[in-house]
Amino acid sequence: MAAPRDGTLSWFLALTLGVSLIKFLLIKAYHSTDFEVHRNWLAITHSLPVSKWYFEETSEWTLDYPPFFAWFEYGLSHIAKYFDEEMLVVQNLTYASPATILFQRLSVIFTDLVFVYAVCFSSCVKYRVCFVTMLSLKAYFVPSFVLAVLLLWNFGLLIVDHIHFQYNGFLFGVFLLSVARHFQGRHLEGAFLFAVLLNLKHIYLYIAPAYGIYLLRSFCLIQDNSDGSLKWRNFSFIRLAALGIIVCSVFALSFGPFLALDQLPQVLSRLFPFKRGLCHAYWAPNFWALYNAADKALSVLGIKLKLLDVAKLPKASMTGGLVQEFQHSVLPSVSPLITLICTLISVSPALFSIWHRPCGARGFLRCCVICALGSFLFGWHVHEKAILMAILPLSILAVESKDDAGVFLILATTGHLSLFPLLFTTPEFPIKILLMLLFTLYSFTSLKRLFRPECCLINTVESVYLSGLIPLEIFCELIYPLTSWQQTFPFIPLLLTSVYCAFGIIYSFFRLYGILLRGPRYTTKRKSH
Amino acid sequence: METWAVASICVLLGLTARWTVSLNSYSGASKAPMFGDYEAQRHWQEVTFNLPVRQWYFNTTDNDLKYWGLDYPPLTAFHSLLCAHIANLINPDWIELHKSRGYESPAHKFFMRATVIFADVLIYIPAVVVYCLYLAQGSSKTKSSALLCILLYPGLILIDNGHFQYNSVSLGLALWGVLGLGCGHDLLGSLAFTLALSYKQMELYHALPFFWYLLGKCGKLGLTGKGLILLVKISLTVLVSFALCWLPFLFDPQQTLQVIHRLFPMARGLFEDKVANVWCSLNILVKIKTLLSVDTQIYLSFGTTLLAVLPSSIKLLMKPTFWQFRLALMNSSLAFFLFSFQVHEKSILLAALPACLLLNELPLMSVWFLHTSTFSMLPLLLKDNLFQPYIITSLGFIVFSLYLFSAVDRSSVDDLRLGPCCRLTGTNFLWFSFSTVVKLQFALSVLTMAGLSFMSAALEPPAKLPDLFPVLVSACACVHFLGFLLYFNLVQLTESPRSDKKKIN
Structure with a gap:
């Protein structure tokens, strides 16, 4: 939309209202089993004592989020009882009365207000605090408008939270608030918020290394030598102690009760279920998807060339993509430890980089994105939804530098397209196409306009790759189901999507590394419209 | 941002709103034995696909006219036939003669919803885009604001994609007609309007202005020279396109008469259900529907309608400009x-379409009218379980249209184009007080409508008056509409030649 030019927040309220109305309209849309997962957690936390929360297993969807999230559900359940008491009974499996659906959907929409507040904070306040010197007052408005749209109208958040059903908006809100605190230099508050976030959803462990290094380097070390080298004498143990006390007390508050009940091993085994396979049923578009695909290709090739014996191959490998446990037939199998090592290796250069050459909060944010992407690419049993952890923080960087904007376009487009298999029902097909087009069109045109003097953001090869997503989607969703292969090889479209998107995501990972090591080029002069 | 990008974003938003509304229930969902408009449209596909053309409008053993008999002009029937052929390719059960009555399934719902959206994309939305980008005046911001607001107008979305009808086809064709006339392509414009009229007889509501505008234009060119040629050309276009649309029914006078009889069912009385028009509202005070004979009712309504259209028609004939x-x-x-x-x-x-076209010039009154028009259909929407999307889309429409046009601030005498009227009558409003009064009235009216909406949805009517809320809603809307009729007539009739030039430029 044409950006209005007044200094007030009316445009922000209009954006919020617009996206909230779309969320309300999506109440009637399809919801996945995650809906039942959260209903079950409401029931567990409402009707059972704390000591049984992590033991209850009437439903297969046991509580596997950290304690703060359980308390969050406990709080929600006290509002839920005014909508429909029946949803709070543990035995009522797959209970979904209209009142239940309305309540659950509304709970997502209203807890999203945390996210809205955080976006308002990071897109408006942040600019006023930090960049007023950099951008003239008139110009700062346009990037903050674009940023607000990129965050609030994010395609992934809309379909994952408001169709598929999860509470990511609220969690990202806490995360963005924590990042904004670091931008303001209020590190203790930032650390506190992040500790809370870790206890709401432990997937944020992906970016914990970035937080750790950043806080040690930029907060605990008060001052550098004039030549930029480290000066250990300036290490402030008081600050470290303050950090430690804050983080530890948050964790104590969260896990303390379970430690006292002697249930910590049980809680942890619920939080980290390594019994699940390397990849989720639908392969997230990461390194292991390529690894699996290569394995499958090699085994097919081996059988064709009579190098391999069909009888000796593991049985599941030919129906792969449908089973949780994927056994490799040619390439060596991968254990959780190997994925952990790969992840650490992939993110360590970024961590070293911000240790040796901290680029302020922006460098920290870039390191967060790299950590999230590294864990996404090499982690154990990664969900496709985790890509949002990289896309959302990267939007903040994208409105500031041309390089980041280019990476953002590639990462967001491929990452969002890889979310398509989440919505496989027919009535939702037009919605995902429309919302995706809306977001992609906006992000491309607005970012291009933002950096217009410096021409194109992505090169020819990249744009060819991105346009390849269109025929891929048409083939997978429209043509393939009409062919006879749909019956025999139903997993082919999913496999194609995840392999194709994996290339784009791995590529953006390397490009981000390039920017981090070289240092981004910031544009100082920007057109105001 | 480039205009095409903004326009596509508006279109995508409009489509998103349409499709998300269409996830909701439709008219007569699982309400056997008669169901609703959804079943009517499906039934027409069944009839047109399985029966020969000459049986479509007749009561036969295979075509029970009492069960959603075809009562729209031939173009609708052809459209149903086209949809039926596609349905037949996907699943022949959907249109099987007799057996498919009341057929409902998620896949069929998807198909039907998709046909509506498809017609929207093909006819209505391009017309709106062309109108806003090429014919509407103002900066690119006002143009795209108008585009967004027209595409998000809740009334049409709720009826077409919620309740289930194909109004966007006839309205879209009529809009193409308006576009043709606005761009000076009178022949194409009259062709498009003839198609609209052959799709839905209700387009007659728009017919008189088309007629007077074209006649006035011919008159201006000189009815003995160029004007006559243009008039002949236009009449030929209209006659030929009519003949083509009605071809299968023209060979037999009995067929033609039967179609016309089906289109104008005089026996059904002055009004049905609760309508926000004068007769239904008068009926609360005086039971005219039972007091007067059907013939008197016809003469009465005919006479009053003619009287009400006459002033604006004469003015248009005298001064055939696009604004008029x-x-x-x-x-x-x-x-x-x-x-x-x-x-x-x-x-x-049908009245909402011209109101959309006036959004740029008279934002406050158009938004007000459009909002009232959605509100006037509330009883119907409640029956179809569409209250939730009604609230959401209405809220979105009113907030965004007021915000994008800063409509509330544009409420002075001149903004409302009442200046000439005041000068004529010698009324001398203080500018400040006038716009305050308008704002107050607007706020009061929106609040009343919101209050009535929530009361109709939440409260049980007293046992003695089961129709209390629908009656209140339609009476309230009727009062509004009368006010709007007066206002728009004042604006049209008092427009002076001098201010006209300003507007055209």
Whole structure:
């Protein structure tokens, strides 16, 4: 939309209202089993004592989020009882009365207000605090408008939270608030918020290394030598102690009760279920998807060339993509430890980089994105939804530098397209196409306009790759189901999507590394419209 | 941002709103034995696909006219036939003769919803885009604001994609007609309008302004020279396109008469259900529907309608400009809605189309009218379980249209184009007080409508008055519409030649 030019927040309220109305309209849309997962957690936390929360297993969807999230559900359940008491009974499996659906959907929409507040904070306040010197007052408005749209109208958040059903908006809100605190230099508050976030959803462990290094380097070390080298004498143990006390007390508050009940091993085994396979049923578009695909290709090739014996191959490998446990037939199998090592290796250069050459909060944010992407690419049993952890923080960087904007376009487009298999029902097909087009069109045109003097953001090869997503989607969703292969090889479209998107995501990972090591080029002069 | 990008974003938003509304229930969902408009449209596919053309409009053993008999002009029937052929390719059960009655399934719902969206994309939305980008005046911001607001107008979305009808086809064709006339392509414009009229007879509401505008234009060119040639060309275009649409029914006079009889069912009485027009509202005080004979009712409604359209028609004939034409469309369709015979609540959409075209010039009144028109269909929407999308889309429409046009601030005498009227009558408003009064009235009216909406949805009516809320809603809307009729007539009739030039430039 044409950006209005007044200094007030009316445009922000209009954006919020617009996206909230779309969320309300999506109440009637399809919801996945995650809906039942959260209903079950409401029931567990409402009707059972704390000591049984992590033991209850009437439903297969046991509580596997950290304690703060359980308390969050406990709080929600006290509002839920005014909508429909029946949803709070543990035995009522797959209970979904209209009142239940309305309540659950509304709970997502209203807890999203945390996210809205955080976006308002990071897109408006942040600019006023930090960049007023950099951008003239008139110009700062346009990037903050674009940023607000990129965050609030994010395609992934809309379909994952408001169709598929999860509470990511609220969690990202806490995360963005924590990042904004670091931008303001209020590190203790930032650390506190992040500790809370870790206890709401432990997937944020992906970016914990970035937080750790950043806080040690930029907060605990008060001052550098004039030549930029480290000066250990300036290490402030008081600050470290303050950090430690804050983080530890948050964790104590969260896990303390379970430690006292002697249930910590049980809680942890619920939080980290390594019994699940390397990849989720639908392969997230990461390194292991390529690894699996290569394995499958090699085994097919081996059988064709009579190098391999069909009888000796593991049985599941030919129906792969449908089973949780994927056994490799040619390439060596991968254990959780190997994925952990790969992840650490992939993110360590970024961590070293911000240790040796901290680029302020922006460098920290870039390191967060790299950590999230590294864990996404090499982690154990990664969900496709985790890509949002990289896309959302990267939007903040994208409105500031041309390089980041280019990476953002590639990462967001491929990452969002890889979310398509989440919505496989027919009535939702037009919605995902429309919302995706809306977001992609906006992000491309607005970012291009933002950096217009410096021409194109992505090169020819990249744009060819991105346009390849269109025929891929048409083939997978429209043509393939009409062919006879749909019956025999139903997993082919999913496999194609995840392999194709994996290339784009791995590529953006390397490009981000390039920017981090070289240092981004910031544009100082920007057109105001 | 480039205009095409903004326009596509508006279109995508409009489509998203349409599709998300279409996830909701439709008219007569699982309400055997008669179901609703959804079943009517499906039944027409069944009839047109399985029966020969000459049986379509007749009561036969295979075609029970009492069960959703075809009562729209031939183009609708052809459209149903086309949809039926596609349905037949996907699943022949959907249109099997007799056996498919009341057929409902998620896949069929998806198909039907998709046909509506497809017609939207093909006819209505391009017309709106062309109008806003090429014919509407103002900066690129106002143009895209108008585009967004027209595409998000809740009334049409709720009826077409919620309740289930194909109004966007007839309205889209009529809009193409308006576009043709606005761009000076009179022949193409009259062709498009003839198609609209052959799709839905209710387009007659718009027919008079088309007629007077073209006649006035011919008159201006000189009825003995160029004007006559143009007039002959236009009449030929209209006659030939009519003949082509009605071809299968023209060979037998009995067929033609039967179709016309089906299109204008005089026996159905002055009005049905609760409509926000004058007769239904008068009926609360005086039971005219039972007091007067059907013939008297017809003469009465005919006479009053004619009287109500007359002033705007004469003015248009004298002064055939595009601005006058749009105002006349508004006045004529509103007069027809308020006074004519056998009006449906959905017919207000015909008046909503010209109101959309006036958004740029008269933002506050158009938004107000469009909002009222959606509100007037509330009883119908409640019946279809569409209250939730009604609230959401209405809220979105009113907030965004007021915000994008800063409509509330544009409420002075001149903004409302009442300046000439005041000068004529010698009324001397203090500018400040006038706009405050308008704002207050607007706020009061929106609050009343919101209050009535929530009361209708939440409260049980007293046992003695089961129709209390629908009656209140339609009476309230009717009062509004009368006010709008007066206002738009004032604007049209008092427009002076001098201010006209300013507007055209």
